[in-house]
Every structure is written in C-alpha cells, then in structure tokens.
Amino acid sequence: MTPRHRFGRAPRARRPSAARLLVTVAGLSGVTGASAADLSVPKPASPAPAFVDWSGGYLGIQGSGGNSYGAFNFRDTTIGNRAVPAFKTGDATGRADLGRNATTAVGGLFGGYNWQTGPWLYGIEADLSAANLKRSVSSSAPGFGYADSDPAFGLIRVKTDVYGTLRGRLGYAFDRALVYASFGLAGANARVLATYPDLDAGGAATARRDLSYLGFTLGAGVQFAVSEHIALGIDYRYVDLGGSGRFDLGAVPGVGGGPVSTQAGFTSHQMMARLSWHPGGLVLPPEAEDAGGNDLDQRFSLHGQTTFVAQGVPGFRAPYTGPASLIGHQVQSTTTATAFLGLKLLEGTELYYNPEFSQGFGLSRTLGVAGFVNGEAQKAGAPFPKLRSNRYFVRQTFGLGGETEDVPDGPNQVATRRDIERITVVAGKFALGDYFDGNVYAHDPRVDFMNWGIWASGAYDFPANLPGFTQGVMVEYNRAEFAIRAAYTQVPKEPSSDVLDPRVFRRAGTTIEFEERHVLPVLEQPGKLRIGFFTNVGNTADFREVVGLTQAGVFGDINDAAAATRAARRKTGFYLNLEQAVTPDLGVFARVSANDGRAESLSFTDIDRSVSGGVSLKGTAWGRPSDTVGLGTSMNGISQSHRAFFANGGIGLLIGDGRLNYAPERAFETYYALALNKTLTVSFNYQHVVNPAYNKDRGPADFFGTRIHADF
Structure with a gap:
C-alpha cells in the first residue's frame, strides 16, 4: 500500500525586520555655471539609491x-x-x-x-x-x-x-x-x-x-x-x-x-x-529604517519571504524497512516563496491574500519520523515549483473603546491603530497555527526550531489540508491581560487528504484557546500561558476495530481494514503552552499535549501525547544581538491501540515500518541563526532522534541541515 504523505501545519507569518520595498529612481541635475556671488538657491544633491548596484562581473559556487x-x-x-x-x-x-x-x-x-x-x-x-x-x-x-x-x-x-x-x-x-x-x-x-x-x-x-x-x-x-x-x-x-x-x-x-x-x-x-x-564590489544602499512602515493612513501592505532548507541524514541501524520508513544516506531540500498582500477596505476591515510557490521534499518524502525534522516539508511535496493560494481571508475588528495601540505594517497586517479591548473575526482560508498554539521562541520553522514535536504541540491534530491550511471562521476577544479565541473549520475528507470535507455541519473541527499574559515579579519579564482544547469529527478508522478485524482474518492487510471501516469519528485533546522571558535575551518554553488516541489522526502527525521544551538565547553577550541560538527537546508517544496498529503493519500519516518494537520517540535539536543583515538569516541545524517512528529496532538517527531565510 502506498504510504499517505503529510505536510502538517503552516507556520505563522513572521514580521520582517527589513523595511518595505523602496525604489528611488529620480535624480536632480547639478547646478551649472554657479559662482560665489550666485544668489540662486542650490538644487539638492541626488539621494542615495535605495537598492544595490549589481553591475560588474561575479563568480560563485552553487549546490x-x-x-x-x-x-x-x-x-x-x-x-x-x-x-x-x-x-x-x-x-x-x-x-x-x-x-x-x-x-x-x-x-x-x-x-x-x-x-x-x-x-x-x-x-x-x-x-x-x-x-x-x-x-x-x-x-x-x-x-x-x-x-x-x-x-x-x-x-x-x-x-x-x-x-x-x-x-x-x-x-x-x-x-x-x-x-x-x-x-x-x-x-x-x-x-x-x-x-x-x-x-x-x-x-x-x-x-x-x-x-x-x-x-x-x-x-x-x-x-x-x-x-x-x-x-x-x-x-x-x-x-x-x-x-x-x-x-x-x-x-x-x-x-x-x-x-x-x-x-x-x-x-x-x-x-x-x-x-x-563580486570582486569589483557592490554599491550598497544605506541601511533602511523600520519607522517608514508605520503610516496609519496607508491602505496597502506588500511583503514577501523565501526559505531554502537543505537537510541530510547519514546511515543508521535499520534491520528492516517498511513502506513509510526513514531511509539513510540521503540529502533533500525544500524551497518556499510567499507574497503577503493586504488591502484595508474600510477602517477595521482588511482583506489578505497569500500566493506561495513551493518545491522539494522532506527526507524520505517526509516519512519515517513522527516528530518530523523539517517544518518546511509540510509546505512542499513537488519536484517543480507549485503555486498555491494558501491564504485568502477577511479580518474584521470591532473596537470596544479604551486604550489603543499602533500596529506596524507587516506580513498580513496593514499598519493601523486599534483598541486593545476588541473583538476580531477572521473568515476565509488560513492556518490555525496563525492564531493557536503560538510561542515566541518555538513556532516558526523558517527562523527557529524545525522539529514538528518542538515548534508545535505534537498531539494537537488541528484541521488542515496537506500544506497545512483550512477554511472556516475564527473569533477572538482580546484584552491587555488575556485573550480568548475559538475557530470552527473544515477537516480533510480523509486522513492526510488535500481535499477539505464540504460537510462542515457534520464533519468539522473546533479549537478553543485561552491565553493569559503576565509579568513575573521576580524576573520582571513578560510571559504567556496558553491552554487549548480541540475536538474534530472526521472520516477515520478505529484502531482497536481494524486490529481485531485483521487478526480475525477478515482482512489480509490492516491498511485495507482501515480504509474499509472509516466513518465519522471524533478525536478530542488539549495542549498547554508556556513561554517565559528570563532576561531580555534569554527565554524558555514548554509544551504538553495529548489526545484520546482511539482513531486515526486527520491532519498533523502520528502523535497521541507529547512533551517538549527548550531555551532561546540572543547573541548580545558575544556582540551579535540579532543572532539566536536554540536548544530544544521533545518526547512523543502513542496509545496502546495505536501501537497495535503499527505492530500489525499499519501505515500512518508519516510512519509505518511494517512492524514495531515500541519505545517513545525522543528528539534533541539545536540551531544557530546567523543574521547577516536585516533581511537575510542563515541557520545551521542539528537534530538527534532516538527510536524514530517509536521503533527501538531503528536508529538513533542524526540530521544535519542548513537554512537560508529572507524576508522584506
């Protein structure tokens, strides 16, 4: 049976540190024939160009x-x-x-x-x-x-x-x-x-x-x-x-x-x-300032990003290999390029659209590890650049009076002034990760951690299609001290499907999150605690049922039993998510999540319970305040019936070795993000995974990666 591919949750759009697109093409000619006695007002000098002059020869290497x-x-x-x-x-x-x-x-x-x-x-x-x-x-x-x-x-x-x-x-x-x-x-x-x-x-x-x-x-x-x-x-x-x-x-x-x-x-x-x-040298523009992006009268917003991830795995212990196993001795890469387009229709009413090109594959076609090692692999899955309309939504904000805040221009955000106490409604196509399970230290695999069990709550089976997006409605009530948000969205027609189920009143997903904001008196540093609950109704198979039918000889292949017995079933779970600044440069984070583990996962990955945490440190101490180093770890597990499913040859969203000698899957990840300028960051990533796909017979496996990320 062909394994099902899963490309998980889309990361939240990141606010760029670079200025908006600037192009200055006008120049004023100098004054001719002027003298010391000339009383005319001199014309201003030509401003410095707002772009690099790339003229001249160059040499390079590519790979x-x-x-x-x-x-x-x-x-x-x-x-x-x-x-x-x-x-x-x-x-x-x-x-x-x-x-x-x-x-x-x-x-x-x-x-x-x-x-x-x-x-x-x-x-x-x-x-x-x-x-x-x-x-x-x-x-x-x-x-x-x-x-x-x-x-x-x-x-x-x-x-x-x-x-x-x-x-x-x-x-x-x-x-x-x-x-x-x-x-x-x-x-x-x-x-x-x-x-x-x-x-x-x-x-x-x-x-x-x-x-x-x-x-x-x-x-x-x-x-x-x-x-x-x-x-x-x-x-x-x-x-x-x-x-x-x-x-x-x-x-x-x-x-x-x-x-x-x-x-x-x-x-x-x-x-x-x-x-x-470029041996002749490039003519660089002056450093742009961010202040130009806060014009509250502007009606448009245009930003973009591109991310390239190359990742390899050497050989590891693998006495047998199944249809969804991790394969050693390989290198793969993924590339995404996104445009963030925004338009303010009315005061408080905004329209956004995000077309995105993606290309490439995760290692082993994004298979073989439940907490997969490349967060961008969720978006790719094609040998050629594939264009998708990943987001298109309307956001309506209802101010409730009181204090206000200025929100700068950024991806999917036209610069605006809004009430701190407000109700926000989002309707259309979006990623649930844009609004739920956020964490300032571990939530965006384009710039921080890449392991799925570290940058997300692994057991949160959020509704989404293959690239990680869904359609529905999200409502949020916000105050300075807390926020409450809820979403009602479509689920896939079947596990890991790119098609969303149109029967939204019979099969859909609901997520509710409470976010508390605080400042610890001892540290005098901010922090947030998020508590989320989700319940999805989707077309899935029950693990105990398909194991029983297979062992009784009704089906020769457990995956045939799963396909034949899928019906509308509910999966319910929760997550806890903490972020806490210790100093202005050092922060810690932790997550705990679990679901009932009775039926197949629909969207994210094959995890029924997960614990993760880590630290994030800015490079101020060594003179690189824009650099970041991160250390994180996770441990994932599955239910007894889920183990029996894999032990009898089951294939999940990401894993399936054909047999199983169970042990929790454990991962360690570290990265160094080197900020070359306000636009460009290069990261170096290492991950060590013990018992990949919960199998003591395989691994441990080591993963080495590089990442280039640019935004504007």
Whole structure:
C-alpha cells in the first residue's frame, strides 16, 4: 500500500525586520555655471539609491541538497519485433522512487556579468555543475515480461554526470535584493546502462550507451547582498533537453528476447543555493529604517519571504524497512516563496491574500519520523515549483473603546491603530497555527526550531489540508491581560487528504484557546500561558476495530481494514503552552499535549501525547544581538491501540515500518541563526532522534541541515 504523505501545519507569518520595498529612481541635475556671488538657491544633491548596484562581473559556487529532479523518458522501445509501452523514470510512482531513494545532488561553479540602469538589470551567465542524478528501472517494468525474481537484474539504469547552461538574465533590484528571470541554452550528458537476465543460460548481459543533450532552460531566482563583495541566493531553472535519436541497447538473451532499441528524452527541475563573489564590489544602499512602515493612513501592505532548507541524514541501524520508513544516506531540500498582500477596505476591515510557490521534499518524502525534522516539508511535496493560494481571508475588528495601540505594517497586517479591548473575526482560508498554539521562541520553522514535536504541540491534530491550511471562521476577544479565541473549520475528507470535507455541519473541527499574559515579579519579564482544547469529527478508522478485524482474518492487510471501516469519528485533546522571558535575551518554553488516541489522526502527525521544551538565547553577550541560538527537546508517544496498529503493519500519516518494537520517540535539536543583515538569516541545524517512528529496532538517527531565510 502506498504510504499517505503529510505536510502538517503552516507556520505563522513572521514580521520582517527589513523595511518595505523602496525604489528611488529620480535624480536632480547639478547646478551649472554657479559662482560665489550666485544668489540662486542650490538644487539638492541626488539621494542615495535605495537598492544595490549589481553591475560588474561575479563568480560563485552553487549546490542542491537533493532538490534537483529529472525525468528520463523512453519512447518507442522495441525488443525484437515487439513494441514495449513507453515509460518514464520520473512519473507517477517512478517520481516517488526518484525522490525517496535516488541521489539527486547537483553542484558546481558559475560566473557572469551584469549591467544595471536604475533598478533594472540585464546580464549573461554561464555555469557548469557536476550531478549525481540517477534512476534504475526494475526488470519487472510493465511490458518487458520479466519477473522481478532477482533484484540484481535492473533492466535499464540512467545517470547524468554534468549539466551546463548559458543564460541571459533580466532583473529588478530593491533594497539589498535582486529578483530575476533567466533563459538560454542548456546541455547535459547521460549514460544508459542496460542489464538483461539471460533466461536460458543464467547470468546477465550488459549494454551501454553514452548520450549528449542540448536544449533550453527557463528559470528565476532571488539573491541578497550580504556585504560589499558577497551575496547569497536561490536559483530555480527548468531544463528541457529534448530527445535523442533512436539508439540500440544490445539484445536480450533467452526466450522472448531480441535486439533492443529506443529513444530517450530528458527534462529536469533544479533548485540551488548560490554563493557569489563580486570582486569589483557592490554599491550598497544605506541601511533602511523600520519607522517608514508605520503610516496609519496607508491602505496597502506588500511583503514577501523565501526559505531554502537543505537537510541530510547519514546511515543508521535499520534491520528492516517498511513502506513509510526513514531511509539513510540521503540529502533533500525544500524551497518556499510567499507574497503577503493586504488591502484595508474600510477602517477595521482588511482583506489578505497569500500566493506561495513551493518545491522539494522532506527526507524520505517526509516519512519515517513522527516528530518530523523539517517544518518546511509540510509546505512542499513537488519536484517543480507549485503555486498555491494558501491564504485568502477577511479580518474584521470591532473596537470596544479604551486604550489603543499602533500596529506596524507587516506580513498580513496593514499598519493601523486599534483598541486593545476588541473583538476580531477572521473568515476565509488560513492556518490555525496563525492564531493557536503560538510561542515566541518555538513556532516558526523558517527562523527557529524545525522539529514538528518542538515548534508545535505534537498531539494537537488541528484541521488542515496537506500544506497545512483550512477554511472556516475564527473569533477572538482580546484584552491587555488575556485573550480568548475559538475557530470552527473544515477537516480533510480523509486522513492526510488535500481535499477539505464540504460537510462542515457534520464533519468539522473546533479549537478553543485561552491565553493569559503576565509579568513575573521576580524576573520582571513578560510571559504567556496558553491552554487549548480541540475536538474534530472526521472520516477515520478505529484502531482497536481494524486490529481485531485483521487478526480475525477478515482482512489480509490492516491498511485495507482501515480504509474499509472509516466513518465519522471524533478525536478530542488539549495542549498547554508556556513561554517565559528570563532576561531580555534569554527565554524558555514548554509544551504538553495529548489526545484520546482511539482513531486515526486527520491532519498533523502520528502523535497521541507529547512533551517538549527548550531555551532561546540572543547573541548580545558575544556582540551579535540579532543572532539566536536554540536548544530544544521533545518526547512523543502513542496509545496502546495505536501501537497495535503499527505492530500489525499499519501505515500512518508519516510512519509505518511494517512492524514495531515500541519505545517513545525522543528528539534533541539545536540551531544557530546567523543574521547577516536585516533581511537575510542563515541557520545551521542539528537534530538527534532516538527510536524514530517509536521503533527501538531503528536508529538513533542524526540530521544535519542548513537554512537560508529572507524576508522584506
């Protein structure tokens, strides 16, 4: 059975530290013919540009952590005089295998030259990258007629070693950022290796064909100036290398064999992080101030973010592997890019829209660990940039008088003045994580902790589709000392479904949270305590029922029993969430959560109880006040009936090894977030997971990651 994929909760939109988009293009000419006796008023000097001048040459290195995907398409293949159905190494189930088992790293060198007029840029760039993009097709592939009795006999294997492109670039500069589109020529090599089992004599025959491709590439990217000579960026390109002419691949020996010939085409999606060196120096704009974002008369808000996460896991103890197990020796990466658009319709009435591109996969297709290790993997899940409308909602605020507060412009927030005592109503599509289970130290995997059991209450099975969003209504009553909020939202049609159930009056989710705010007298520092309760009614299976039916022989596979017996069932639970500042630079946090554990989870992950906590420290003590170091830990568990489900071969939202030697899943995470400027942060992340998927027979596993996050 194909495992179900889960991409969890969307993180709360983060308020950026950089100024809004600024573009200054006007300049005033100087005074000519002036003298000391000239009584005319001098014209002001041209203001400094509000964007980087990227003109000049540059060199750099680029690399992808498993986020480059290719599809080799074999067409019109014949064995002897028998036609074989065409197949791809990158489609349907083949693509799943590519992202899960194949090594797909790409990396190399690039260089180019830019010309810039005002904020507009044009340039030319060339790059050459080594690649390890490969794919094997089993001898049991459809149409070839061979049983997969010996896995050593793969019928066709494909591998490419080198990519190269020559591209033109058109870009637009603002602040320290450059966004650009690219187009041009691309080339690559490929090796086709065929292995044919000899059905008469035994053994195998082999054949090899070296191919060269030349085609075109289209792409886009963003880069940020870190200093006068260094820039970081993220670059995407689509590569279409066309097809080869017909070529021979030897002959299949034995019964039913004959000469083999085929044609092959190749396309690829590549997403790479880039570090560039500008020897001539970049002309940097002056540091922007945040004060410009507080104009209470403005009606529009425009912000954006992009986050790139590359994560790898070395080998670990794994005596057996199931359909949803973590696989060792792999690297994967995810990329998201979001626009936060806001419009003030009336005083107190605002409309927001968040389109988002996402690409990439978590390790093992975001499978194998209940408290998964990449919080951004919830948003990705495609080998190419996928556009979704993640949020669209109306927010209505009813002021109740008394003291007011000024709210600065930010993501999903038009600058405004509002009453502290107020009622807020949000209706539309949003993430429950925007309003519930918040925590200033551990809630946004784009900038702080990435483990699902640390940045969220693991047993809170919030309603959401695959990327982590739902539709419904949220109401909040706010005062200075506390807030009470509640939401009534749609649930998925079935566990881990991308489709929300339209039967909202029969199947829906309800969450209620009380948030208390305080200042501890001893520390004289602020803190918050959140208590949340949730109850969902969704189309799920009961663990005890499906285990009993399977053990009684009614179903041969427990996952078939689960699919056949799903019905409207309720899941209920709670969470406690504490954040407390100890000093202005040091904070601590803790979470406890649990649910009834009787039926399948609908949306988040396979956790029935969870405890987590940690500390967050700013770098003021070592002269880096904008840097952050975090230490966190979690322990997750599941109910007795949930354990029996996995022990009998069950597959959950994220885990399923085929069997289970139960122990709680424990995780430790640490990160260092290095703020390069007000816009750009680079983080280094390490996680250690004991008993991944609650299985003492597997692990422990170590995870190493890097993260680039930029917002404006």
